[in-house]
Amino acid sequence: MNTGILTPKQAAFRDEYRRNIASWYNGWGHLLSIFVPGIAVIWYCTAHVHEPTVWEWLFVIPVLVFYNWNEWWLHKNAMHRPIRGILMPVYHRHTHQHHQYFTSQVMTYDTNREWRIVLFPPYALIVFMVMTLPAAFVLGYLWSACGPRMRATS
Numbered sequence: 685m686n687t688g689i690l691t692p693k694q695a696a697f698r699d700e701y702r703r704n705i706a707s708w709y710n711g712w713g714h715l716l717s718i719f720v721p722g723i724a725v726i727w728y729c730t731a732h733v734h735e736p737t738v739w740e741w742l743f744v745i746p747v748l749v750f751y752n753w754n755e756w757w758l759h760k761n762a763m764h765r766p767i768r769g770i771l772m773p774v775y776h777r778h779t780h781q782h783h784q785y786f787t788s789q790v791m792t793y794d795t796n797r798e799w800r801i802v803l804f805p806p807y808a809l810i811v812f813m814v815m816t817l818p819a820a821f822v823l824g825y826l827w828s829a830c831g832p833r834m835r836a837t838s
């Protein structure tokens with residue numbers, strides 16, 4: 685049930701978008717396709733942490749802040765600005781579809797089938813993970829190289 689005011693253009697866009705969602709689509713399945721690999725990667729990574737110090741646990745805070753900032757930056761600079769190449773579909777989907785479907789006046793959905801426009805497509809999770817790998821490898825290398833020395837001096 686929508687509580688805001690749908691403009692005729694937005695209502696028409698929503699109707700058209702809903703009609704074009706594949707009949708086999710299921711919002712819960714979509715959610716799980718993102719949630720399960722995400723939890724699996726978190727589990728895999730934490731399983732490889734051995735005897736962390738308090739300082740190593742506290743390092744999680746700046747990492748979360750950095751990733752939150754990074755998401756904001758990508759949203760601002762890649763999802764709201766057309767950039768030729770691999771990011772153009774992201775811009776189109778987000779700016780032309782997502783923000784037409786949801787406006788500041790109408791931010792609700794009626795069924796989980798509409799999660800199709802709420803959630804990132806499953807392949808995006810893989811792209812995000814791949815984009816993160818270089819920084820993760822560098823950080824992991826530096827951390828592993830410095831960790832034993834930091835422990836020896838503390």
Ligand SMILES: [Zn+2]
Pocket residue numbers: 759763764778783
């Ligand atoms: Zn946006």
